[in-house]
Amino acid sequence: MALTTTDFDTIAAISTPPGEGGISIVRISGDDAIKVADKLYRGKNLDKVASNTINYGHIIDPETGEEADEVMVSVMRAPHTYTKENLIEINCHGGIVATNKVLQLVLSNGARMAEPGEFTKRAFLNGRIDLSQSEAVMDLIEAKTDRSMKAAISQLDGNLSHLIKHLRKDILDVLAQVEVNIDYPEYDDVETMTSKLLREKAKDVHARIVQLLKTAKQGKILRDGLATSIIGRPNVGKSSLLNNLLHEDKAIVTDVPGTTRDVLEEYVNVRGVPLKLVDTAGIRKTTNKVEKIGVERSKKAIQSSDLVLLVLNASEELTDEDRELIKATSGKKRIIILNKTDLPLKLDIAQVNGLTNGDKVIQAAAIKDDGLKDLEEQIAKMFFEEGIENSQNDVMVTNARHIGLLNKAKQALEDVLKGLDDGMPVDLVQIDMTRCWDFLGEITGDSYQDELIDQLFSQFCLGK
Numbered sequence: 001m002a003l004t005t006t007d008f009d010t011i012a013a014i015s016t017p018p019g020e021g022g023i024s025i026v027r028i029s030g031d032d033a034i035k036v037a038d039k040l041y042r043g044k045n046l047d048k049v050a051s052n053t054i055n056y057g058h059i060i061d062p063e064t065g066e067e068a069d070e071v072m073v074s075v076m077r078a079p080h081t082y083t084k085e086n087l088i089e090i091n092c093h094g095g096i097v098a099t100n101k102v103l104q105l106v107l108s109n110g111a112r113m114a115e116p117g118e119f120t121k122r123a124f125l126n127g128r129i130d131l132s133q134s135e136a137v138m139d140l141i142e143a144k145t146d147r148s149m150k151a152a153i154s155q156l157d158g159n160l161s162h163l164i165k166h167l168r169k170d171i172l173d174v175l176a177q178v179e180v181n182i183d184y185p186e187y188d189d190v191e192t193m194t195s196k197l198l199r200e201k202a203k204d205v206h207a208r209i210v211q212l213l214k215t216a217k218q219g220k221i222l223r224d225g226l227a228t229s230i231i232g233r234p235n236v237g238k239s240s241l242l243n244n245l246l247h248e249d250k251a252i253v254t255d256v257p258g259t260t261r262d263v264l265e266e267y268v269n270v271r272g273v274p275l276k277l278v279d280t281a282g283i284r285k286t287t288n289k290v291e292k293i294g295v296e297r298s299k300k301a302i303q304s305s306d307l308v309l310l311v312l313n314a315s316e317e318l319t320d321e322d323r324e325l326i327k328a329t330s331g332k333k334r335i336i337i338l339n340k341t342d343l344p345l346k347l348d349i350a351q352v353n354g355l356t357n358g359d360k361v362i363q364a365a366a367i368k369d370d371g372l373k374d375l376e377e378q379i380a381k382m383f384f385e386e387g388i389e390n391s392q393n394d395v396m397v398t399n400a401r402h403i404g405l406l407n408k409a410k411q412a413l414e415d416v417l418k419g420l421d422d423g424m425p426v427d428l429v430q431i432d433m434t435r436c437w438d439f440l441g442e443i444t445g446d447s448y449q450d451e452l453i454d455q456l457f458s459q460f461c462l463g464k
């Protein structure tokens with residue numbers, strides 16, 4: 001049941017990224033949000049202004065009378081707000097000191113510091129969005145390409161939720177029917193009839209889940225990126241190739257706060273597919289020290305990749321190191337790039353074809369951008385062979401948590417079918433059907449545990 005007012009206290013945080021900027025926003029949510037802001041605000045009486053208005057004024061320290069910033073204050077009244085609570089956004093000038101000062105004043109006048117993701121958590125707990133939609137908020141913020149963004153928006157719009165809710169309703173209907181049949185048997189063969197009903201529904205829901213899971217592979221890549229490494233011995237043209245890939249669309253570098261450079265994540269947008277680059281530190285040339293990737297380090301990168309781009313030098317004969325790398329990548333999805341085809345050919349291409357089990361070989365000259373289009377096309381084809389263009393409007397599962405739960409739900413239905421085949425009593429089979437219903441409910445948050453909610457929202461950024 002959706003709530004319009006809550007027992008929650010009033011929370012506040014800076015919702016814009018830390019640092020200097022053109023503007024920064026202190027957000028306050030809760031029953032007392034407007035009251036707290038009013039204590040600090042010199043301008044109109046915020047308690048009296050209409051909802052969804054933005055108001056010019058100043059933030060003043062009520063104790064000293066000292067001015068902290070010149071601001072615009074947005075007033076949004078419950079329930080039609082992001083959190084469904086009273087919501088205030090103080091638009092500050094964007095200076096670090098002034099914004100922190102405004103936040104401190106808010107915190108010492110009745111609000112408490114929000115936890116990461118707490119505004120969105122309230123949107124969920126107050127029933128404005130369900131759990132999968134809350135997760136989509138984060139996905140949208142973190143989207144690396146336009147396609148990733150579209151998938152997140154579709155989920156935020158509730159397309160996945162609707163589908164899951166339909167499945168759950170169908171299961172509930174059949175469970176209710178089973179109850180009725182058991183409690184008020186109209187016919188002698190009620191057990192047979194009920195089994196038939198359960199079997200039909202289990203098969204139907206199973207097929208729909210299988211259909212949905214078909215989108216998982218692509219969906220997960222869109223959300224999390226495709227771990228990709230560029231492998232090859234020194235000087236074959238790895239960094240030139242990387243630069244080519246980065247050419248049209250600069251890498252999106254995600255710095256994980258509070259961590260070292262090692263986990264810096266870099267993404268390249270290849271036709272909407274976010275390639276998450278593995279170990280580019282070894283490829284990028286630093287100014288004076290050229291760091292070479294050793295074979296051992298390459299093997300490590302290969303291991304953690306979904307896709308390997310193996311670069312060979314077409315202007316030289318195959319070396320032992322090339323052979324070793326061909327071998328090390330043989331179990332992986334890979335594309336072999338014969339680089340430097342602008343120079344006289346020395347590499348025996350037939351030999352390479354023989355060694356690479358018919359894997360795709362692309363001829364390129366990174367120095368001239370040659371072969372880049374072929375490479376991009378091949379990457380998109382390899383991972384989106386079913387045609388992502390067509391699936392854009394359909395529902396997609398992108399999130400590993402959802403995929404895991406759908407697999408569990410699918411398994412529970414298989415247990416239902418097996419139970420029926422084995423002639424198990426209907427009331428036992430019903431238990432598996434109910435498990436399936438529960439698993440699906442965990443996706444939307446209709447059935448959830450507090451720890452899960454805490455853990456999920458703690459991954460959000462502060463102020464969201």
Ligand code: GDP
Nearest residue numbers: 234235236237238239240339340342365366367
């Ligand atoms: P890495 O060590 O594998 O990263 O190789 P680099 O990208 O640094 O390239 C090594 C050298 O080969 C550089 O001097 C590049 O300019 C040159 N190079 C890279 N790609 C090509 C190419 O397609 N043709 C030619 N002729 N030279 C290339």
